[in-house]
Amino acid sequence: MSTSHSSSSSSPHKPNRSTPSTPRSHLTLLLTLSVIVFLFSLLLPIAGITTASLSLSSIPRLAHKAGHLSLSSILRPSRFSFSHSATVTMSSPKYEKELQIAQLAVQRASILTKRVFHEKAKGTVDKNDKSPVTIGDFGAQALIISALQHNFPNDAIVAEEESAKLKEDANLRTTIWDLVKDTKLEDAAAEALLGGPIKDVDAMVELIDKGNSPGGSQGRIWAIDPIDGTKGFLRGGQYAVCLALMIDGDVKVGALGCPNLPIDDSARLTTDIGANQTDEGHGVLFSAVQGHGAKSRALATVNLDAEAGKPISMRAIDDLTKANFCESVEAGHSSHGDQAAISQKLGITEPSVRMDSQAKYGSIARGAGDIYLRLPVSATYQEKIWDHAAGDLIVRESGGQVTDIHGKRLDFGIGRTLANNKGVVAAPAAVHGKVLEVVQEVLSAKL
Numbered sequence: 453m454s455t456s457h458s459s460s461s462s463s464p465h466k467p468n469r470s471t472p473s474t475p476r477s478h479l480t481l482l483l484t485l486s487v488i489v490f491l492f493s494l495l496l497p498i499a500g501i502t503t504a505s506l507s508l509s510s511i512p513r514l515a516h517k518a519g520h521l522s523l524s525s526i527l528r529p530s531r532f533s534f535s536h537s538a539t540v541t542m543s544s545p546k547y548e549k550e551l552q553i554a555q556l557a558v559q560r561a562s563i564l565t566k567r568v569f570h571e572k573a574k575g576t577v578d579k580n581d582k583s584p585v586t587i588g589d590f591g592a593q594a595l596i597i598s599a600l601q602h603n604f605p606n607d608a609i610v611a612e613e614e615s616a617k618l619k620e621d622a623n624l625r626t627t628i629w630d631l632v633k634d635t636k637l638e639d640a641a642a643e644a645l646l647g648g649p650i651k652d653v654d655a656m657v658e659l660i661d662k663g664n665s666p667g668g669s670q671g672r673i674w675a676i677d678p679i680d681g682t683k684g685f686l687r688g689g690q691y692a693v694c695l696a697l698m699i700d701g702d703v704k705v706g707a708l709g710c711p712n713l714p715i716d717d718s719a720r721l722t723t724d725i726g727a728n729q730t731d732e733g734h735g736v737l738f739s740a741v742q743g744h745g746a747k748s749r750a751l752a753t754v755n756l757d758a759e760a761g762k763p764i765s766m767r768a769i770d771d772l773t774k775a776n777f778c779e780s781v782e783a784g785h786s787s788h789g790d791q792a793a794i795s796q797k798l799g800i801t802e803p804s805v806r807m808d809s810q811a812k813y814g815s816i817a818r819g820a821g822d823i824y825l826r827l828p829v830s831a832t833y834q835e836k837i838w839d840h841a842a843g844d845l846i847v848r849e850s851g852g853q854v855t856d857i858h859g860k861r862l863d864f865g866i867g868r869t870l871a872n873n874k875g876v877v878a879a880p881a882a883v884h885g886k887v888l889e890v891v892q893e894v895l896s897a898k899l
């Protein structure tokens with residue numbers, strides 16, 4: 453790549469600045485450029501169509517979709533194409549600062565959620581009282597937005613919570629502020645990178661409302677779910693602090709803090725992972741940058757050693773009958789009955805591992821589990837972008853494919869919800885087509 457930029461001024465394709473170029477050299481340059489543009493325009497749509505889904509049945513749909521793409525969206529191939537690191541590493545920016553801030557922000561917010569989690573575990577709060585999760589949610593969102601505003605003041609933010617409830621509840625506001633004001637990273641340099649503490653309680657409330665962007669297909673937009681898996685948080689199972697950066701509707705950077713997952717990437721999922729967990733000796737931070745793979749590291753409270761994350765990848769599956777499925781604990785979020793029927797058709801005998809939150813995406817990305825299905829229960833529910841953006845990228849950068857039940861890539865560029873998609877099928881790329889085929893067979897009556 454660099455050779456073409458650094459070629460000497462005597463190159464036949466690059467006129468020397470000191471001598472006026474001839475009409476003939478202009479013509480050669482024009483012809484060369486036309487051939488490159490022509491070849492490029494032929495190759496991109498082909499790559500998009502052949503790699504976006506591995507299922508034969510979905511090719512006609514994708515071809516139909518490609519037919520509706522504008523020229524600009526075709527020239528933005530990653531939105532509809534498979535983006536495993538091997539395919540785009542050469543040309544993809546590394547988003548180093550964004551990745552660093554995203555990871556530190558998730559780490560700092562996780563310190564707060566863990567404090568709340570411990571208070572709850574001590575039994576000082578009634579089991580059915582939802583206020584711990586409310587406190588954790590608002591506090592974590594304020595801390596993350598504060599870090600983003602300090603570093604990227606012009607970026608838009610789509611976050612789950614809004615402050616209306618806080619404005620009318622002074623007690624809640626004070627409880628959250630007491631937590632937020634002294635939650636910081638242990639490393640002063642890292643804390644300074646995030647902009648240090650929030651000024652006062654009013655600034656905190658104001659920050660929470662900065663997450664009100666409508667989303668969309670243009671510009672830089674961060675998606676935050678401060679506590680994904682609130683039910684898991686309350687039952688002492690899995691939850692995740694989630695942050696992703698989208699540029700022009702395409703997820704570029706993702707970070708997922710999962711305080712209650714084992715640190716060890718090689719620990720296979722067990723059926724008890726969804727309840728009675730602890731963060732003692734646990735906690736993992738997943739991250740990914742488009743085109744540069746996904747990594748995991750222990751969820752710490754200090755600065756990040758840039759080299760310390762370990763690359764992760766999905767488990768290769770030779771025999772689908774031995775694959776490990778995971779799904780939501782909540783039957784209202786994903787149909788357990790349909791999942792059992794799909795398992796049976798694929799010859800899988802092990803029961804699905806049930807766990808809350810995007811910890812499912814992280815778990816399959818590192819090969820602790822294999823396949824994550826989210827099978828619609830309600831005809832009208834629209835998935836939210838903050839519930840999937842980070843996980844979608846982390847799985848695709850680990851060698852996986854993520855589509856909806858129709859075989860379409862998740863479309864993060866149309867607003868706060870995934871209104872163009874239904875459900876989720878996330879699996880290693882090599883078996884995704886087969887899994888999708890069976891998902892569609894089982895759900896065909898409802899599609």
Ligand SMILES: Nc1ncnc2c1ncn2[C@@H]1O[C@H](COP(=O)(O)O)[C@@H](O)[C@H]1OP(=O)(O)O
Pocket residue numbers: 680681682779780781782784785786807808809810829830833839
């Ligand atoms: N009917 C539904 N179908 C799918 N997901 C849902 C539904 N209702 C809520 N959710 C979302 O599912 C996410 C948790 O998923 P999981 O069960 O995999 O942990 C939550 O963010 C929750 O959103 P919300 O926070 O608005 O309740």
Ligand SMILES: [Mg+2]
Pocket residue numbers: 677679680681838839
């Ligand atoms: Mg959520």
